[in-house]
Amino acid sequence: MTKQNKCVFCQVARKEIEHNQFWEDENHVAFLDNSPLTFGHTLVIPKKHVGYVFSLHENEYLNLLKASEKIAKALKKATKCERVCLGIYGFEIDHTHVHLTPLNNVDEMKHPIRKPSQKRQKDFAEKMRKLTK
């Protein structure tokens, strides 16, 4: 098996795994984090398998940030949070992913919420689908 075939986020991008994907364009997919830090915590990924964000080509990197901006604006509207914060770490899954976390203050980052129900996640994904059309 190739690295891309085994990669969870490549499978999410190919829609082989249901992950509350709510938006995509030709090169990116946005979906809800399964263990959100705050409600609405979203991941934006390039469809192309690249592990380390700074290994992306410049235009891919800029396009990923542009896609993240679009999603962040909708996320702010949907959650009415103070700010949508952006982080790129990549230690857990070796496929570049942008974390978009709705926050009202920095302390919210220290105390992750309890995992929302699947229904609540699904309903929120539907809300985001409409806001990002």
Ligand SMILES: [Zn+2]
């Ligand atoms: Zn991948």
